[in-house]
Amino acid sequence: MNNIKNKPLYKSIKEKIKEDFKGLPYYSNLPGERELCIKYDVSRPTIISALNLLEEEGLIIRKERKGAFYLGNSPYTDHQLTSIVGFFNDAKMQGKKVTNKILSQNIEKADERIAKKLNVNIHDEIFLLKRLRYIDGNLFSLATSYIPINHTKYLLHEDFTEKSLYDVLSSKGIIPFKASQKVLIKPSDKYEALYLNIEEKTPICVLKSTTFTRKNELIEYVEVKSEAYKTEYEMVVYNNLISEER
Known part of the structure; x- marks a missing residue:
């Protein structure tokens, strides 16, 4: 050599x-x-x-x-903290191909935690969409969406394998306008580890997001979990103490 x-x-x-x-x-x-x-x-x-x-x-x-x-080549960079285009379209704009493996797509009754998130009553029916997300064929995240029942009649039979939830909602006139989001890092439990194909207690990134229409109508609460080492967020922040006119 x-x-x-x-x-x-x-x-x-x-x-x-x-x-x-x-x-x-x-x-x-x-x-x-x-x-x-x-x-x-x-x-x-x-x-x-x-x-x-x-x-x-x-x-x-x-x-x-x-x-x-x-880690040498460019990863997917998540812009969901500053954009409302959704994961599918965000990745697509970066030249990435997104596919989903649907784990659950049905009507369920809201437990106490989800009822509070969606501002509905306990045991009210909600739509649940749980899927594994892949970027360019590689497992990236576990996403679980909870949607009020009034938006679900046309979602039960949609094929979300290569389709964006936000695109489907938008096609029905339900336009995502703003979102309240939180990000945390935690050790994975045994179920999260199983879904993400990682060791239990491996650090994962959890994005919790509640999305609304322009009229402040709640559309979705979603939890997205991904291995922390695979997650990169990009955001733009402003100095609120400076007038926009200056």
């Missing part, structure tokens, strides 16, 4: 790994340490040192018992 003169071997291997795997999609799993040792014909300590450098540069992240994940 040709190495740059006077450069430590592990630094040369770091550059080789960086070059060989630069085409991987964001958050792709790199080969294991043993495979990399064979590929580059070097010792495990050399591979570990090379991976340490890549991690310091922010190009990979290593997770116990799961290996290294490549």
Whole structure:
């Protein structure tokens, strides 16, 4: 193997790994340490040192018992904190393909927590849409939408596999106008871990959003959960102390 003169071997291997795997999609799993040792014909300590450098540069992240994940290429950036276009259209505008695996699409009775979120009575009927979201074929998030019953008569039989919920609502004259949102980081429970294919207690990002029409009619309450390492939000903030006229 040709190495740059006077450069430590592990630094040369770091550059080789960086070059060989630069085409991987964001958050792709790199080969294991043993495979990399064979590929580059070097010792495990050399591979570990090379991976340490890549991690310091922010190009990979290593997770116990799961290996290294490549972070070099652009991830999906979520603009839902500053935009009301919805996840599907936000990803589409970034050149990403979104598909959904529908887990539940039916009428249920609101429990106390959801009744408060939707401002309905306990045991009132609501529409539930629970799906796994994929970006370019890779699992990204678990989204659970709760919608008041007056908006659900045409949602039960919609195919949301490659369709935006907001687009369907908008086509019926129910236009999302504003949303109240909160974001938190928490350890995943066993059910969230199962759905997201991660270890229990892995940090996840939870976006909680309540959407309204221009007339302040509540449309949807949704909880979106994704592995924290896969989540990147972008927002624009303003200085409210400065007059817009200045």
